[in-house]
Amino acid sequence: MNFKLKVWRQKNREDKGRFVAYEVKNVSPDASFLEMLDILNVDLVKKGEDPIAFDHDCREGICGSCGVVINGRSHGPGRGTATCELRMRLFQDGDTIVAEPWRAKPFPVIKDLVVDRTALDRIMAAGGYISARTGGVAEANAIPVPKPIAEEAMDAAACIGCGACVAACPNSSAMLFVAAKVSHLALLPQGQVERKERALHMVEQMDKEGFGNCSNNYACEAECPKKISVMHIARLNREFIRAEFT
Amino acid sequence: MTLESKIPPGLIEKKWDTHRFNLKLVNPANKRKYTIIVVGTGLAGASAAASLGELGYNVLTFSYHESPRRAHSIAAQGGINAPKNYSNDGDSIWRLFYDTVKGGDYRAREANVYRLAQVSGNIIDQCVAQGVPFARDYAGYLDNRSFGGAQVSRTFYARSQTGQQLLLGAYSAMSRQINAGTVEFFPRREMLDLVVVDGQSRGIICRNLVTGEIEPYAANAVVLATGGYANTFYLSTMAKASNATAIWRAYKKGAAFGNPCFTQIHPTCIPQGGDYQSKLTLMSESLRNDGRIWVPKKKGDTRRAEEIPEEDRDYYLERLYPSFGNLVPRDVASRRAKELCDNGLGVGPTGRAVYLDFADAINRLGRHVIEERYGNLFDMYHEITAEDPYKVPMRIYPAVHYTMGGLWVDYNLMSTIPGLYVVGEANFADHGANRLGASALMQGLADGYFILPYTIGDYLASTKFNTVKTEDAPFKEVQDGIAQMVKKLMSINGKKTVEEFHRELGRIMWDYVGMGRNRVGLQKALAEIPKLREEFWQNVKLVGGPNELNSELEKAGRVADFLELGELMSLDALHREESCGGHFREEYQTEDGEAKRNDEQFCYVAAWEFAGVGKTPNLHEEPLEFEYVKPSQRSYK
Numbered sequence: 081m082n083f084k085l086k087v088w089r090q091k092n093r094e095d096k097g098r099f100v101a102y103e104v105k106n107v108s109p110d111a112s113f114l115e116m117l118d119i120l121n122v123d124l125v126k127k128g129e130d131p132i133a134f135d136h137d138c139r140e141g142i143c144g145s146c147g148v149v150i151n152g153r154s155h156g157p158g159r160g161t162a163t164c165e166l167r168m169r170l171f172q173d174g175d176t177i178v179a180e181p182w183r184a185k186p187f188p189v190i191k192d193l194v195v196d197r198t199a200l201d202r203i204m205a206a207g208g209y210i211s212a213r214t215g216g217v218a219e220a221n222a223i224p225v226p227k228p229i230a231e232e233a234m235d236a237a238a239c240i241g242c243g244a245c246v247a248a249c250p251n252s253s254a255m256l257f258v259a260a261k262v263s264h265l266a267l268l269p270q271g272q273v274e275r276k277e278r279a280l281h282m283v284e285q286m287d288k289e290g291f292g293n294c295s296n297n298y299a300c301e302a303e304c305p306k307k308i309s310v311m312h313i314a315r316l317n318r319e320f321i322r323a324e325f326t
Numbered sequence: 327m328t329l330e331s332k333i334p335p336g337l338i339e340k341k342w343d344t345h346r347f348n349l350k351l352v353n354p355a356n357k358r359k360y361t362i363i364v365v366g367t368g369l370a371g372a373s374a375a376a377s378l379g380e381l382g383y384n385v386l387t388f389s390y391h392e393s394p395r396r397a398h399s400i401a402a403q404g405g406i407n408a409p410k411n412y413s414n415d416g417d418s419i420w421r422l423f424y425d426t427v428k429g430g431d432y433r434a435r436e437a438n439v440y441r442l443a444q445v446s447g448n449i450i451d452q453c454v455a456q457g458v459p460f461a462r463d464y465a466g467y468l469d470n471r472s473f474g475g476a477q478v479s480r481t482f483y484a485r486s487q488t489g490q491q492l493l494l495g496a497y498s499a500m501s502r503q504i505n506a507g508t509v510e511f512f513p514r515r516e517m518l519d520l521v522v523v524d525g526q527s528r529g530i531i532c533r534n535l536v537t538g539e540i541e542p543y544a545a546n547a548v549v550l551a552t553g554g555y556a557n558t559f560y561l562s563t564m565a566k567a568s569n570a571t572a573i574w575r576a577y578k579k580g581a582a583f584g585n586p587c588f589t590q591i592h593p594t595c596i597p598q599g600g601d602y603q604s605k606l607t608l609m610s611e612s613l614r615n616d617g618r619i620w621v622p623k624k625k626g627d628t629r630r631a632e633e634i635p636e637e638d639r640d641y642y643l644e645r646l647y648p649s650f651g652n653l654v655p656r657d658v659a660s661r662r663a664k665e666l667c668d669n670g671l672g673v674g675p676t677g678r679a680v681y682l683d684f685a686d687a688i689n690r691l692g693r694h695v696i697e698e699r700y701g702n703l704f705d706m707y708h709e710i711t712a713e714d715p716y717k718v719p720m721r722i723y724p725a726v727h728y729t730m731g732g733l734w735v736d737y738n739l740m741s742t743i744p745g746l747y748v749v750g751e752a753n754f755a756d757h758g759a760n761r762l763g764a765s766a767l768m769q770g771l772a773d774g775y776f777i778l779p780y781t782i783g784d785y786l787a788s789t790k791f792n793t794v795k796t797e798d799a800p801f802k803e804v805q806d807g808i809a810q811m812v813k814k815l816m817s818i819n820g821k822k823t824v825e826e827f828h829r830e831l832g833r834i835m836w837d838y839v840g841m842g843r844n845r846v847g848l849q850k851a852l853a854e855i856p857k858l859r860e861e862f863w864q865n866v867k868l869v870g871g872p873n874e875l876n877s878e879l880e881k882a883g884r885v886a887d888f889l890e891l892g893e894l895m896s897l898d899a900l901h902r903e904e905s906c907g908g909h910f911r912e913e914y915q916t917e918d919g920e921a922k923r924n925d926e927q928f929c930y931v932a933a934w935e936f937a938g939v940g941k942t943p944n945l946h947e948e949p950l951e952f953e954y955v956k957p958s959q960r961s962y963k
Binding site: 091092107108110111112114115118119122124125126128129130131133135136137138139140141142143144145158160161165167169190191194196197198200201204205206207208209210211212213214215217218219220221223224225226227230233234237238240241264265268270271 | 393412448451456463464484491502504505566604709711875
């Protein structure tokens with residue numbers, strides 16, 4: 081397959097950035113989007129040009145490193161897939177494909193398609209945990225958890241922290257990310273003790289980082305590579321209100 | 327160099343308790359005065375950093391990722407072992423210990439393995455307390471499944487994302503310490519060298535991957551938790567950035583490298599498609615619990631899988647190993663698949679694949695059960711191959727997946743350089759010549775949560791430290807060396823890309839140091855790798871500058887190290903004239919084609935000491951003694 085690409089090139093944080101047009105030829109339909117970029121990058125290096133920088137690592141949709149807005153959509157046209165899992169067979173031969181970084185104020189561009197997502201780590205550090213010291217805990221089966229609850233907690237815990245939800249949201253809100261963690265821990269009996277503080281501190285940090293509010297757009301759920309439901313945002317709202325007023 | 331394993335005396339079940347009592351303690355009020363560097367924040371690194379932070383040490387952590395949650399531990403799928411005996415099927419610490427020693431083909435230390443089995447139960451307790459959403463039964467208790475190489479159900483799991491959930495647990499514990507101020511995290515920093523002052527490991531040199539700055543950091547002790555080196559093969563199931571640089575540069579500073587040739591080939595990966603392919607994708611071994619592996623009985627059978635009737639199928643693992651069937655250990659399953667494909671019985675477009683069939687399991691249990699157990703694996707397979715495994719059998723083939731070798735460490739997890747500790751996959755310690763499924767997560771977390779935090783305290787309490795500063799000459803010297811290396815790489819301006827060199831090395835490694843090895847092939851590898859390395863240093867082409875985010879420069883440093891490590895792996899494989907576990911020397915096999923050990927000559931850990939690039943390293947032997955699990959020919963029949 082052959083493609084025309086328009087890729088966002090930006091040298092560093094200060095650079096203004098622009099789209100640059102490229103062509104890639106003879107791409108296997110089974111190749112992933114990132115492997116297509118690999119092919120283009122080999123060409124660029126051979127020509128002595130700077131290759132396109134993009135974050136990636138596991139290439140099996142679990143590490144959350146990759147993230148490209150492809151034709152206006154976080155992680156491209158696939159449903160429930162990260163950019164690394166997106167196969168070129170989903171495009172038409174000869175398509176023009178536009179590739180740009182996550183665009184959100186709290187995610188400054190480092191270079192080309194690479195952005196700084198450490199804001200998400202700071203939200204985690206503000207309270208995304210159960211304060212269980214190493215060693216001082218109960219026997220594992222002392223805490224039974226009803227299977228449906230454990231399953232729902234796992235649905236939320238499946239978040240890979242890629243930031244697609246933020247990039248998809250018109251308000252650059254990180255509500256789905258925060259909701260996934262708050263929901264995962266609020267559902268479990270182990271998470272009850274710090275339930276209130278967790279919701280308050282994580283939301284406070286989210287606001288401090290400059291993420292916007294949720295206006296029920298649901299683009300986050302539509303673009304989430306792990307199909308995390310906006311129902312968790314409803315739970316986050318409930319947790320937050322509960323913490324504020326009770 | 328002398329190897330002192332420091333295995334405590336006494337009965338095996340008492341060794342760790344006695345040892346813990348004998349370890350010196352650091353006064354709680356003094357802990358904050360000690361700085362510990364932890365490089366790598368996957369399962370082993372993050373759990374170590376969190377636990378050390380909780381104890382009150384001043385911990386500095388480094389990762390080439392932007393966040394600890396990106397580490398490749400996240401991709402482990404199947405599960406984590408612990409002999410809780412929740413399934414009431416006769417499991418015990420002894421049985422896990424026995425299975426691990428035997429599974430490793432008698433090339434691991436008994437004392438280490440016993441300790442690992444002992445603390446593994448605590449890991450499950452810890453993870454549940456952190457909120458890891460393990461699978462549960464309808465009464466709300468933890469569910470277990472069985473895994474390759476074991477006849478009991480002792481594997482705890484969280485769908486097929488166990489590694490992810492355990493890493494998020496360790497990462498959250500570490501985040502809590504970041505919030506508390508005991509742990510500091512330096513993202514996008516790659517360790518490029520170790521600083522040794524007066525014979526003690528006292529710091530590291532990193533490259534800031536965003537600015538290109540070469541930064542020095544000083545500490546009282548350094549912990550490497552930087553994972554394995556399977557990417558030496560180019561195509562493996564490892565993440566793209568996984569590399570050996572940290573352990574390799576420590577090796578060049580005097581840390582012995584243990585059993586470098588012990589690599590694991592995982593039997594259930596998605597077969598290679600084309601040349602564009604950048605990595606191989608693993609499908610959890612848990613699939614072998616319900617999937618049946620087969621090939622057509624006739625060569626060149628071009629019928630589609632579903633058109634081949636039962637009588638024309640060879641369920642070869644069930645036929646050859648009636649008692650373990652599809653659950654034989656990884657090395658055995660991989661080797662049999664390769665043999666059949668070599669004999670022309672392979673399936674799929676390349677003939678380098680075997681079927682993994684779920685039709686029986688779906689008929690027996692219903693599609694919903696299979697979906698619940700393996701749903702995301704089936705989806706992933708579907709995404710990649712465009713075939714629906716609920717309808718047609720999966721095609722699988724072995725791929726390089728894990729390295730049992732690594733830096734040599736003593737019972738305290740300290741390398742041959744005082745103050746340099748190595749944890750998780752980066753060390754050589756517990757899996758011998760073959761790792762059992764669901765044991766990598768167990769070992770990473772055992773090292774980080776429950777072993778290192780005690781043993782490192784003993785070193786700190788009993789060592790006299792001079793004050794060192796990053797402005798001191800030893801730091802400057804190493805820092806300058808790294809700056810020189812970067813400059814050299816940038817200035818070669820040759821014709822071949824880093825990627826091309828890496829692929830070429832991968833081909834040599836896979837052909838000669840892969841699943842089957844022999845003297846002639848290994849000698850060929852030992853001739854070709856140095857040539858390729860020489861060419862690399864004359865003809866590699868880099869672009870961009872040193873003072874910016876430069877992925878080609880990052881890769882170049884890593885590939886330069888793989889080009890040296892590949893040679894050591896070949897040398898180790900050549901010297902070990904026996905077959906054991908994942909190390910299969912074709913000259914040494916039983917009549918049934920199983921690995922044939924030579925306990926008379928090779929019942930030892932081969933620890934190599936660096937002697938200069940291109941020079942033959944010095945071999946040191948740590949003899950292995952088996953008091954409790956007597957070596958026998960492994961049999962899974």
